[in-house]
Amino acid sequence: MIATQSIPDFWQISSEGAFIESAAPQPYADLQAQALTSYQMNFMVKPITGGFSFKVLSDTLGDGIYVWINLSNSTISAYSGSTEVDTLLQTARLNVTSSLLSHWHNVSASINLSNITVLINNMPVLSFSQKVKFYGSFGIGAANGQSALFTNLTVTSEDDQIYSSDLKSDSALEDFLVGKNSLNVIVDGARRDRIAYAGDLDIAARIIATSNYQLDYINDTLRLLTSNQMTAGYFVPTVKIQQHPRESLININMTGLIGYSFNLLSAMGEYYMVSADVAAAKAYAPAATRMLDWASSQILENGLFNLSDPTFGGDWNYYDPTQSGIVTKFNVVYALALQEVIPMLAAADQNTTDYEKTLGVLRMSIDKQLYSDLTGAYFVSEAQPRGIAQDANAMAILANVPQGNHTALSISQAMSRLLFVDHGALPFSNTTTGFSKLISPYASSYHLRAAFAAHDGQAASHLLNNLWLPMILKTNANYTGCFWETLDLDGRPGLGDGTSLCHAWSSGPTAELSRNVLGIQPITPGFREWRVAPQSLGLEWAKGSQPTPFGDIAVEWRIDEAGLVTMIVESPVGTQGTVSIPSVIAATNGSRAVVTIVNGRLFQGSTSKVRGGEAFVLSQYLG
DSSP states (O other): OBOTTOSOOSEEEOSSOEEEEEEOOOOOOOTTGGGOOEEEEEEEEEEEESEEEEEEEEOTTSOEEEEEEETTTTEEEEEEESSTTSEEEEEEEOSOOGGGTTSOEEEEEEEETTEEEEEETTEEEEEEEOSSOOSOEEEEEEEEEEEEEEEEEEEEETTEEEEEEOSOSTHHHHHTTOSOOSSOBOOSBTTTOOEEEHHHHHHHHHHHHHTTOOHHHHHHHHHHHHTSBBTTSOBOSEEETTSOOOSSOBSOOOOSBHHHHHHHHHHHHHHHHHHOOHHHHHHHHHHHHHHHHHHHHTBOTTSOBOBOOGGGBOOSOTTSOOOOBSBHHHHHHHHHHHHHHHHHHHHTTOOOHHHHHHHHHHHHHHHHHSEETTTTEEEEETTEEEEEBHHHHHHHHHTTOOOTTOOHHHHHHHHHHHHEETTEEOSBOTTOSSOOOOBOHHHHHHHHHHHHHTTOHHHHHHHIIIIIHHHTOTTSTTOOSSOOSOBOTTSSBTTGGGOOSSBGGGOHHHHHIIIIIIOEEESSGGGSEEEEOOOOTTOSEEEEEEOOTTOOEEEEEEEOTTSOEEEEEEOOTTOEEEEEOOTTOOSEETTEEEEEEETTEEEOSSEEEEETTSOEEEEEEEO
C-alpha cells in the first residue's frame, strides 16, 4: 500500500536536464510509442558516475532491449530484459576512457524491427540483430551505482515526431511516469517495481477488507486499473502507479493476461460487498459490462468460453507457456467474475438477467464438459486433458461449478491427492506437460479459500502449515516477516535472488483466517447482514474483529479440552447476522449431553440469529 503523493521522483530535474542515478530506463508512456517498430532516438548525455543506459522496443513494464554504456570498463552491451542482469545479446569495446565523464555526448540509436544500431558522437559503436523484441517504447536511465545527466531527447518515426523534450521541466516526469503517484494504490511487491496488477488486486482487496479496512486504497486502485480499458472491453493488466486515470477507452485491442481482466471484475465485486459503495458500483458498471459483453461474444455453441488468440493467454505464471482454446482456468475465472460482480451491477441499476443466465450456462457446461472422471477434478484444457490446475479447480469450487455427484469437497480432496507436496501444493499436477513445478502462494490463496468453502479442514491445514507457516518463522534463512512470491519444491525462494520476499498476492491467509477461522463473513453489501461461522481447524481459540461501515464486528471463541465452547460476538447497531457454533464441536461428550447457554438461556441447535448491538454470549457445559 502506497499513499498518494508518497513516491519520490525517480529523476531530478534541473536547468541542465534530467539527472538519473541508479534507475533503470522507464519507457515513454504514450500509447503510440508502445506500438513503435521502427524509429530514430537521439539525446545528449553527460555521464557523471560510471556510465549510462537507455532502452528501446520496451513494453509498459520496462522489458525491452536494454543498452548499457559502461565507461568503467569501456564497453557497450545490449541485453534482452530490463537491466544489465538480464540476457546478454551483444557487446563491444568502446574506444573511450573514463575521462569522458562529465562531458556532453551525442547518442543516437536506429531501430528497425530486429536491427539496432547505436552511434556516439556520430561514430558507430554497436550494430546487431535480435529476435526477441519487435515493437515498443523507449527510455533513458543509469545502471546501479552509475549516474548521468540527459537533455534534448527526440524520437522520430519516418517523418513523424514521436517525442521531443529538453527534460528540464517536471512534465518529463509524467511523460515517463517517474514522478509521484496521484492516488492511494496497492502494488504487487516492493522488490522490483511500483505497478498495480489487476490479478494481484483480487487477492489484496480481500486482505485489506479484513485487516486495516483502508478501502480508499482498493477504490483508488480500481479507478486506476478500470480506466485502462480497451475498446473491445478487456483491460490493461498492469498499470504504473504514477499514471493518472485515463478519461477515455484505449483504441488498442491486445492484452497478454486475459484472466486478469476477469480478476479485476471480481475485485470490483469484493469492494462493493465490503463497502456497499453504490457510487463506485455505478462508476465501474459500464466498464464491467463492456468486459462481460466481450466475454459473452467468445462463448461457443457448447456454452464454453473459447480463447482464440494465444497471445491473450498468459497468466500469473509468466514463466510458463500461454494457453488458448478451451481452457478450464479461463472458463472458471469468468464464472467467478460473473458471480462476484452481479450484485454490484444490480446495485448500479443494471439488468443482470442475461449475466445470470450466462453464469448458469457456464457452470453447467464446465461441469459437464471439463470434468475428468480419471482425476475426479476439472482438467487443464482440451489440449491438456490428463492433468489438473490448482487455480482452475479452486475457482471452480468458489464459482459453485460442481454439480450433482461432483461436489466441492470431492474436488478439494482430488486436489489434495494430485497436488500436495511437502511444502504446499503444485500449481499443475505431474500429469501435465510444459508447466513449471514452482509452488505459487498466489494460486494457493485461491486453493486455501476453496478448501474452506468445501469445509475441507485437512486441505486448509496442510496449506497453512506447510506453505505459509515456514515463511513466517524467524529461523527461516529467508525470513522477512512477509510472504514470498513463489517457492521451489524445497521451500526456498523459487526465482532465486529475483524472488520478491514481500508480495501482496501471497497473503491469502490474512483474509481467509478472518473469514473462515474467526468466521466473520458479509452476506449483504457493507455487512448489513453478516454471519459468523468458524471452522476451528483444531485450534483452541481465536479472537479478532472485522471493520464494517457500521462499526466493528468482534468475535472470540474458545474450545476447552472437553470440546466445550465459549463464544462472544459483538456487532454494531444497524446490522443483523447469524452465529454458528464452531463446526468441529460434537453434540455429546461420552454419555453426557452438552448443554448450550446463549445470553443466559438454554439454546438448542447450532445457529442463532443476532440483532446488531445486542450481546451474544455462548457457553457450554456437560449436563
